[in-house]
Structures are given as structure tokens and as C-alpha cells.
Amino acid sequence: xxRSTPQRSAGGSETVVVAPTVDANTIISWLNExxxxxxxxxxxxxxxxxxxxxxxxxTNMNRGFTAVGRALAEQAEQAPPGRLLILAGKTLISxxxxxxxxxxxxxxxxxxRALGDAETxxxxxxxxxxxxxxxxxxxxxxxxxxxxTMIDALTPAAEALHGGLDAGEPIGVALVAAVSAxxxxxxxxxxxxxxKGRASYLGERSIGHLDPGAASSVIILSALQQVVDRxx
Amino acid sequence: xxxxAPTAMKKFLNDPADVLKESLAGLAAAxxxxxxxxxxxxxxxxxxxxxxxxxxxxxxxGAGHEPLHGGFVxxxxxxxxxxxxVFTSPVPDQMVAxxxxxxxxxxxxxxxxxxTGDVLNFKMAADDAADEGIAVESVIIDDxxxxxxxxxxxxxxxxxxxxxxxxxxxxxxxRGDDLAAVAGIARRVDERGRSFGVALSSCTPPAAGKPMFxxxxxxxxxxxxxxxEPGRRRGPIDSAHEIVEVMLEAVLSDLKPAExxxxxxxxxxxxxxxxxxxxxxxxxxxxxLRAAGVEPVRNLVGSYITSLEMAGASITLLELDEELxxxxxxxxxxxxxxxxx
Numbered sequence: 001x002x003r004s005t006p007q008r009s010a011g012g013s014e015t016v017v018v019a020p021t022v023d024a025n026t027i028i029s030w031l032n033e034x035x036x037x038x039x040x041x042x043x044x045x046x047x048x049x050x051x052x053x054x055x056x057x058x059t060n061m062n063r064g065f066t067a068v069g070r071a072l073a074e075q076a077e078q079a080p081p082g083r084l085l086i087l088a089g090k091t092l093i094s095x096x097x098x099x100x101x102x103x104x105x106x107x108x109x110x111x112x113r114a115l116g117d118a119e120t121x122x123x124x125x126x127x128x129x130x131x132x133x134x135x136x137x138x139x140x141x142x143x144x145x146x147x148x149t150m151i152d153a154l155t156p157a158a159e160a161l162h163g164g165l166d167a168g169e170p171i172g173v174a175l176v177a178a179v180s181a182x183x184x185x186x187x188x189x190x191x192x193x194x195x196k197g198r199a200s201y202l203g204e205r206s207i208g209h210l211d212p213g214a215a216s217s218v219i220i221l222s223a224l225q226q227v228v229d230r231x232x
Numbered sequence: 233x234x235x236x237a238p239t240a241m242k243k244f245l246n247d248p249a250d251v252l253k254e255s256l257a258g259l260a261a262a263x264x265x266x267x268x269x270x271x272x273x274x275x276x277x278x279x280x281x282x283x284x285x286x287x288x289x290x291x292x293x294g295a296g297h298e299p300l301h302g303g304f305v306x307x308x309x310x311x312x313x314x315x316x317x318v319f320t321s322p323v324p325d326q327m328v329a330x331x332x333x334x335x336x337x338x339x340x341x342x343x344x345x346x347x348t349g350d351v352l353n354f355k356m357a358a359d360d361a362a363d364e365g366i367a368v369e370s371v372i373i374d375d376x377x378x379x380x381x382x383x384x385x386x387x388x389x390x391x392x393x394x395x396x397x398x399x400x401x402x403x404x405x406x407r408g409d410d411l412a413a414v415a416g417i418a419r420r421v422d423e424r425g426r427s428f429g430v431a432l433s434s435c436t437p438p439a440a441g442k443p444m445f446x447x448x449x450x451x452x453x454x455x456x457x458x459x460x461e462p463g464r465r466r467g468p469i470d471s472a473h474e475i476v477e478v479m480l481e482a483v484l485s486d487l488k489p490a491e492x493x494x495x496x497x498x499x500x501x502x503x504x505x506x507x508x509x510x511x512x513x514x515x516x517x518x519x520x521l522r523a524a525g526v527e528p529v530r531n532l533v534g535s536y537i538t539s540l541e542m543a544g545a546s547i548t549l550l551e552l553d554e555e556l557x558x559x560x561x562x563x564x565x566x567x568x569x570x571x572x573x
Contacts, residue, residue: 054460055437055444094323097316097317097353099321102352103352106356141348141352195384200386
């Protein structure tokens with residue numbers, strides 16, 4: 001559920017603007033939407049992975065987000081957004097395996113820790129959580145932009161999100177730009193030679209293929225954008 | 233004459249989703265005197281674990297490489313194995329459960345093959361175990377000379393030297409070495425061991441139901457990994473003599489053994505190559521090594537780190553010293569390796 005709360009504008013002037021905030025229900029809707037979308041595109045992700053990896057990305061991510069949906073449904077009482085993300089991250093780490101489990105699990109856990117125990121958060125906090133998620137992925141996987149990984153989708157998405165919010169756009173609008181940037185970033189992996197993960201064994205033969213981790217990153221961010229859009 | 237589709241999977245199974253669990257249950261049923269299968273945590277644990285005061289060894293990785301790792305659980309080798317789904321890394325929960333189950337108070341060595349998934353999951357498990365007060369040393373095995381070790385790859389893969397590291401470090405733990413010493417022995421095996429593999433056919437993961445790659449009749453792949461990863465190049469199938477020349481050249485040019493070095497020569501089958509061919513290969517390895525001034529004083533011939541039903545073989549050379557030799561000779565009692573007991 002998206003609520004509007006009065007907030008001081010970023011400029012520090014006396015103007016009081018109405019900025020939407022996000023709460024636990026938004027996070028639950030997002031993770032459920034991700035479960036549905038990853039499930040629907042599982043075969044597509046697996047095909048991408050079969051070309052330059054070991055052909056299990058869709059299966060593994062689908063198993064993970066199905067478990068996340070189950071874990072959220074089994075909660076005794078509603079936790080704040082940050083706690084929900086930590087629960088989702090831990091669940092992914094415990095169920096996905098491969099490299100995606102630790103990487104996406106760490107991303108959600110770090111995002112959750114960045115949000116802390118607040119009941120609601122705004123766009124800037126969301127952008128901060130995405131930054132923390134990316135920092136966690138980089139710390140664990142040591143990927144830099146251009147390595148043909150999920151980072152190539154997530155980094156431009158974060159930049160676009162910050163840019164939009166700093167320009168005074170509401171979360172929903174800034175997220176549309178972030179998803180577009182993620183999509184463009186994912187497509188930019190096609191001509192790249194993989195330097196991380198199993199695809200790197202292929203050397204030049206990894207060129208010409210979309211990175212599966214970048215593709216699943218777009219699906220996950222797009223699910224968030226759609227949920228926020230629906231609630232606005 | 234009717235022909236079946238060439239890609240149809242022919243495997244012994246009930247449900248592809250249950251392959252791993254049913255196979256582990258069978259391992260435990262066959263070797264209940266050596267190990268037990270903890271189905272809830274999906275781990276295989278040495279029957280007398282934890283051994284009080286002994287450094288414990290835990291390894292793991294995707295299934296499909298049997299007998300690695302579950303077949304190496306027992307006295308003188310691994311204390312526990314954590315198998316993931318076929319060719320998929322296990323998850324940290326399994327590794328933490330295994331680490332807790334085998335810690336005898338002297339710490340635990342994690343032996344990790346260098347694949348991104350395995351490395352990341354074991355890293356998270358080591359952090360979790362440390363939080364629970366268990367001392368863990370991780371040793372990464374990366375012996376496959378077919379992959380260039382550079383900033384532009386995930387680094388060399390862990391293959392044949394993993395088997396040798398598990399045996400030799402297991403013996404060091406058994407004789408009472410402390411945590412740092414056991415980890416140091418495993419690292420020494422990795423530093424002095426090099427491998428190279430070739431494939432004559434692809435392999436078919438049960439869940440996928442089709443081969444990982446196509447290899448036309450009469451062709452082979454040089455420099456393959458153990459998950460159906462492609463190799464350095466593809467070419468026509470040469471004579472065994474010529475194939476071993478290529479494999480040994482790749483290994484020796486990287487290992488650069490000392491003049492008159494003594495080595496352990498490990499000829500490993502990938503799962504679909506019979507022993508008659510593996511011994512034929514060993515004959516070539518033995519002759520060519522001696523001609524090159526390298527003495528194979530120990531050997532291992534058989535299918536120990538496999539890639540499902542792939543036809544193919546790998547050669548691992550480990551440059552021995554006195555200590556490594558005596559640890560290799562020490563007693564071992566596991567389902568897949570047994571001597572001295």
C-alpha cells in the first residue's frame with residue numbers, strides 16, 4: 001500500500017510537498033509479483049543460461065522465489081519492510097544454490113538492513129537500499145561494470161533512480177526510468193565477453209549472448225515498478 | 233529399422249527430481265558402517281563423527297561427479313560431504329550443518345572447488361560457522377590448466393587435485409595435525425597439482441534430459457571441465473598416444489616439475505570410459521613421463537571425479553615430496569578409496 005505523507009522537499013525550502021512512501025504491503029506485493037514473473041520467465045532464463053552457463057538459472061531462481069512466497073505466507077505477524085527483505089534474502093540463500101543464491105540473497109539482505117526497522121520508507125530510502133544491495137553483490141562477487149553480470153543491469157538502474165528522485169520525480173516515475181536503464185544495461189551485456197562466473201570459461205565465445213543474471217535483475221526491478229505503479 | 237531419437241535420455245531413475253536423494257540413501261544403505269545420510273540437511277557424515285580433538289574435513293559441490301564427494305567420506309579422508317543438485321552448488325545451510333556435525337573441537341577445513349557458486353556458498357557458510365564459534369579454514373582447489381588464470385576469468389576450475397587433496401589432507405588430520413597444518417597440506421597439494429581433461433562425448437543431466445553440448449562423431453573436445461563446460465578446442469579423435477602427448481604437455485608446461493621429479497599420476501575417467509581404456513591411457517602416461525625424466529612413483533587409475541556418463545578422461549600430476557607421499561600411503565577407509573585397513 002502506498003501512502004502519502006508530508007515531507008520537506010530536497011531543496012530544504014519551506015515548501016511542503018507530498019511524497020509517497022512505501023510500506024510492508026508494497027514489499028510483499030513486490031516479492032509475490034517477482035515470484036509470478038520469475039516463474040513465468042523461468043524457461044527463458046534457463047535458455048539464456050544454457051547458452052553461456054550451465055542452464056539452471058531459471059530453475060534455481062524459481063525454486064528460490066517460490067520459497068520466498070511460502071516464507072512470507074508463513075509469517076506469524078507482519079514485520080516491517082526491512083525485516084521482510086532480510087527474510088527473503090535468507091530464504092534465497094538457503095534454497096537457490098549456485099552463484100545466484102548468495103548474490104541475490106545478499107542483495108535483499110543488505111537492502112533490508114539499510115531500511116532498518118522503519119514501518120515506511122520513501123524514494124530516497126529505496127534508492128539507498130538499492131545502493132546497499134549493489135554494494136553487497138560487488139563485495140561478494142567482485143564484479144565491476146562491463147564484466148557481463150547482474151551489475152551491468154543494477155548499476156545503471158540505481159543511477160537512473162537517484163537521478164529521477166533528485167530531480168523531484170515521484171517514486172513511480174523514477175522507477176520507470178530505472179527499469180528502462182536496467183533493460184538497456186542488460187542488453188549492453190550482449191556484445192561483452194564474460195569475466196566472471198562459469199560464462200568466463202567460454203572466453204570470446206560468451207560474446208553475443210545476454211547475461212542471464214542481468215536478465216533476471218530486470219524482471220525483479222520491473223516487478224517492483226509494476227507494484228508501485230498499481231498502488232499509486 | 234526404427235530408430236529412437238538420438239537425444240532421448242536413457243537413465244535408471246524413478247523421478248528426475250529424486251535422483252540425488254535416492255542415490256544418497258543408497259550410498260548410506262551400502263556403506264552404513266562408514267557413513268550416515270542426514271536427509272533433513274542433505275549431508276553425508278562419517279559414522280563416528282565428531283572425532284574428538286581431530287581437525288575435520290568438509291567438502292561439497294554439485295552432484296554428478298560421483299564418487300566425489302560422498303564416496304570419500306570415512307576414516308582418513310572426509311568427515312562430511314554436502315552434495316547439491318546435479319551440477320548446482322549446495323547451499324550454506326548444508327555446509328553449516330555438516331560443519332557443526334563434524335567439529336570435534338579442533339576446527340574444520342572446507343575443501344572448495346573453484347567454481348563461483350561453490351566459492352560463494354562456502355564463504356557464507358564459513359562466516360556463519362565462525363559466528364557460532366567454530367574455527368574454519370577454507371582451501372580453494374584450482375588445478376585445471378585448461379582455464380587461463382587471469383583477471384578475465386573466474387580462475388582455474390577445481391578438478392582432479394580435489395580427490396588428492398581430500399585424501400592427503402584427510403591423512404594429515406588423522407595423524408593429529410592442527411587446523412592450520414591440515415589446511416596448509418591441502419593448499420600444498422593444490423599448488424603442486426595440475427590437471428587437464430578431454431571428452432569424447434557430452435553428458436546429460438537428469439533434470440535437463442538432453443546432452444549439455446553436441447560432439448559430432450569422430451570429434452573430441454580438449455580442455456573440458458566436469459560440468460559439460462566446453463574446452464580449449466575441438467578436433468578429430470587422435471590416437472591415445474597423441475592425446476596423452478597433448479594432455480601431458482599442457483600439464484607439464486604449467487607444473488614445470490624439477491628435474492627427476494617424483495609424481496603421483498592420476499588417470500581419471502569421466503564416467504563413461506571403461507577401465508580397459510583408462511589403463512591403456514595410464515600405460516601412455518607412464519612411458520611418456522619416464523621419457524620426459526619424471527618418475528611416476530604413485531598412481532591412481534579409475535573414475536573418481538566424473539561428469540555423469542561423459543566418455544573422457546583427465547590426467548592430474550601431483551609433484552610429491554616425502555611428506556605428501558607418506559600421507560598418500562596412510563590408511564584410508566571410504567566407499568571409493570580403501571587401503572591399509
